[in-house]
Amino acid sequence: MNFLQRTPFLRLLIPVVIGILSYQHLQLPVAAIFFLYTVSVTMVAVALLIRPVDTRYRLRWLFGLGITLFFIVLSHSLCSLQAKRNAFDHAGENGIFLVELTRLPTEKPRSYLCEVKTIQFTDSLHTAPSRGKAYVYLEKDSIVPTLSAGDYLLLKGTFNEPSSLNNPDGFDYASYLMRKGIGATTYIPHGNWTLAGHADNFSIERWSRACQKQLLDLLRQFDFSQENFAVLAALSFGYTDELDPDLRQRYSNSGITHILAVSGLHVGIIYFILHFLLQFFDRFTFLRKFKIFIILTLLWIYAFITGLSPSAFRATLMFSFVAMGNLLGKKASIYNTLSMSAFFMLLINPNLLFHIGFQLSYTAVAGIVYFQPRLARLFTPRNRPARWLWNLLTVSLAAQIGTVPLTLYYFHTFPNYFLFTNMIAIPATTLILYLTVCLLVFSSIPYLAGITALLLDKLLTLLNSSVHLVQQLPHPTSVIAFNGYQSLLLVLSVAFLCHYARSRKYGTLICGLSCMAGMLAIDTVVSHRTAHTEKLIVYASYRDTHVNFISGYRNYAYTSEPGELHKTAHAFWNLNKINAPALLPFDKGLDACFTFHNRKILIPTTDFYNRHTSTVPLHVDYLIIGHGLKPRANELLECIRPQHIITDHTITPWYTRQLEQACKENNIAFHSTRDQGAFVMEFR
Numbered sequence: 001m002n003f004l005q006r007t008p009f010l011r012l013l014i015p016v017v018i019g020i021l022s023y024q025h026l027q028l029p030v031a032a033i034f035f036l037y038t039v040s041v042t043m044v045a046v047a048l049l050i051r052p053v054d055t056r057y058r059l060r061w062l063f064g065l066g067i068t069l070f071f072i073v074l075s076h077s078l079c080s081l082q083a084k085r086n087a088f089d090h091a092g093e094n095g096i097f098l099v100e101l102t103r104l105p106t107e108k109p110r111s112y113l114c115e116v117k118t119i120q121f122t123d124s125l126h127t128a129p130s131r132g133k134a135y136v137y138l139e140k141d142s143i144v145p146t147l148s149a150g151d152y153l154l155l156k157g158t159f160n161e162p163s164s165l166n167n168p169d170g171f172d173y174a175s176y177l178m179r180k181g182i183g184a185t186t187y188i189p190h191g192n193w194t195l196a197g198h199a200d201n202f203s204i205e206r207w208s209r210a211c212q213k214q215l216l217d218l219l220r221q222f223d224f225s226q227e228n229f230a231v232l233a234a235l236s237f238g239y240t241d242e243l244d245p246d247l248r249q250r251y252s253n254s255g256i257t258h259i260l261a262v263s264g265l266h267v268g269i270i271y272f273i274l275h276f277l278l279q280f281f282d283r284f285t286f287l288r289k290f291k292i293f294i295i296l297t298l299l300w301i302y303a304f305i306t307g308l309s310p311s312a313f314r315a316t317l318m319f320s321f322v323a324m325g326n327l328l329g330k331k332a333s334i335y336n337t338l339s340m341s342a343f344f345m346l347l348i349n350p351n352l353l354f355h356i357g358f359q360l361s362y363t364a365v366a367g368i369v370y371f372q373p374r375l376a377r378l379f380t381p382r383n384r385p386a387r388w389l390w391n392l393l394t395v396s397l398a399a400q401i402g403t404v405p406l407t408l409y410y411f412h413t414f415p416n417y418f419l420f421t422n423m424i425a426i427p428a429t430t431l432i433l434y435l436t437v438c439l440l441v442f443s444s445i446p447y448l449a450g451i452t453a454l455l456l457d458k459l460l461t462l463l464n465s466s467v468h469l470v471q472q473l474p475h476p477t478s479v480i481a482f483n484g485y486q487s488l489l490l491v492l493s494v495a496f497l498c499h500y501a502r503s504r505k506y507g508t509l510i511c512g513l514s515c516m517a518g519m520l521a522i523d524t525v526v527s528h529r530t531a532h533t534e535k536l537i538v539y540a541s542y543r544d545t546h547v548n549f550i551s552g553y554r555n556y557a558y559t560s561e562p563g564e565l566h567k568t569a570h571a572f573w574n575l576n577k578i579n580a581p582a583l584l585p586f587d588k589g590l591d592a593c594f595t596f597h598n599r600k601i602l603i604p605t606t607d608f609y610n611r612h613t614s615t616v617p618l619h620v621d622y623l624i625i626g627h628g629l630k631p632r633a634n635e636l637l638e639c640i641r642p643q644h645i646i647t648d649h650t651i652t653p654w655y656t657r658q659l660e661q662a663c664k665e666n667n668i669a670f671h672s673t674r675d676q677g678a679f680v681m682e683f684r
Contacts (some may be wrong), residue, residue, distance in 0.1 A: 015067075556584055
């Protein structure tokens with residue numbers, strides 16, 4: 001029996017993935033979907049109805065092809081249905097929305113982020129039902145933090161469909177939100193919303209959030225520091241809203257960001273805790289089934305109180321399949337179990353395929369399952385502590401091998417000290433979960449609860465201190481940026497080389513080395529292209545004006561917010577092997593004038609030109625208008641005669657349209673980053 005025969009759900013998972021990916025490039029009409037369903041069902045029926053056994057065996061491919069086509073079409077149509085469910089009614093319409101808060105508000109630097117679902121829309125003409133999920137940013141005040149899931153709010157404003165900034169190699173924020181089911185966003189100032197009641201109907205999601213909130217409130221009573229509580233809430237219950245960006249980045253750079261989301265590691269620890277506590281059930285044969293029932297029930301309760309996050313759900317589902325296999329007395333293939341959980345989760349929510357956490361969790365487990373036993377056999381320690389340490393090292397290394405193609409593609413960095421941090425983080429995570437369970441059990445016993453909380457706080461401090469220590473070491477991360485083709489070639493090269501290690505067939509060795517050569521060839525092409533490029537880039541950014549001058553590997557940037565520029569452009573710089581930028585002088589009171597590739601570039605910082613005229617206008621090639629200015633087009637063009645005008649998001653839409661109209665009348669090229677994305681001019 002070959003590998004595919006031992007993993008039937010992998011054979012079903014592959015067409016499901018193909019169907020989901022096909023929907024991203026081609027949305028089939030209903031008639032075509034119905035036709036393909038008919039063809040697939042007919043193929044399966046014909047294969048089953050063939051009477052002669054030998055003929056049926058020769059035509060067995062017909063059954064497999066029909067099943068494959070059926071699941072491709074099924075997943076494609078499920079994507080279409082989900083896109084319709086995620087569509088937001090009354091987007092772009094101004095009026096009053098009745099919405100229900102689905103999660104606790106999350107504090108942001110300038111507002112509170114609330115996830116809501118709309119119920120009703122009212123304007124001056126009519127009242128109508130409304131459907132869709134949205135992100136609402138409420139202006140900060142003392143009332144917002146008191147809101148809870150299930151509250152009804154009346155909002156006065158306009159919901160807009162999410163849009164992406166369209167920067168080079170930038171993050172597609174609109175697709176990210178749509179795949180999370182978020183169909184619109186809006187900002188509501190204080191005074192434009194009011195509390196309208198609380199939902200009294202039953203909702204399992206709201207109940208889950210309420211249980212999670214009660215447990216978090218219980219933990220808050222023990223006076224943990226803000227940083228320790230944020231890590232404890234994320235690690236134990238999957239509540240990540242308390243984590244600030246700097247803390248997230250430190251954990252990411254240390255290679256242990258996976259412990260901050262409830263996943264297979266956490267569910268596995270809970271599973272083994274329960275298995276240990278209930279091992280006395282194994283003395284009686286008739287109680288073994290009851291033990292499995294109790295474990296599964298408690299695992300799903302744990303997933304429930306973590307908010308039923310996708311990572312917790314898939315990990316619990318996978319362990320449920322493992323437990324059911326043990327109950328039936330069968331040792332299931334872990335690859336089949338993984339494929340089974342992914343298969344059902346993608347049928348429930350096809351968009352999970354594009355979630356980074358979903359991809360990383362499955363590749364990490366697959367890496368551990370395949371590589372860890374092989375790495376462990378390389379060395380056999382003689383004593384138990386050394387064996388435990390060696391197994392911990394091999395698990396961390398195997399998980400890193402499984403996830404490295406994705407981490408280099410999505411994050412463009414590699415944590416250099418991941419082995420060291422995982423040796424601390426994994427045991428610490430296990431002890432933290434043990435102590436958290438004890439703290440919740442002993443919470444009503446002051447003395448025991450106090451001792452447990454003290455130990456837990458010390459352990460969290462040790463974990464955070466070790467992460468901070470790693471950040472202080474030289475070169476905690478390496479910048480290694482892979483594009484999609486390089487990541488795919490890396491996966492193929494590892495697969496071919498692993499197959500060669502087992503089969504010793506030189507054909508697979510040649511294929512693996514060819515893939516590695518392809519990765520290097522792409523790298524060489526990118527380097528050559530960058531070495532011979534001259535670019536002017538005006539980035540699309542909501543808050544600040546960012547201008548980039550790139551000459552080969554040299555990088556110069558004009559900005560008032562270097563941190564925001566780095567978030568916007570670092571992926572582009574890394575993928576194109578461009579050096580970190582040298583910052584050009586910025587003065588809010590002085591206009592910036594540059595000459596780049598024999599072009600004159602002017603960036604005003606004040607509205608000086610609104611009040612002046614000139615008989616001899618200044619001629620420039622590029623006039624970049626940002627910094628939130630309010631330019632009067634006629635007065636501006638009397639003082640400056642540009643060949644191109646570029647405006648960014650900091651200019652209001654009204655002034656942008658005014659400038660665009662003036663440019664048409666004066667035959668001047670115009671570009672708005674608000675409407676057209678980043679301005680990129682390549683001179684060579």
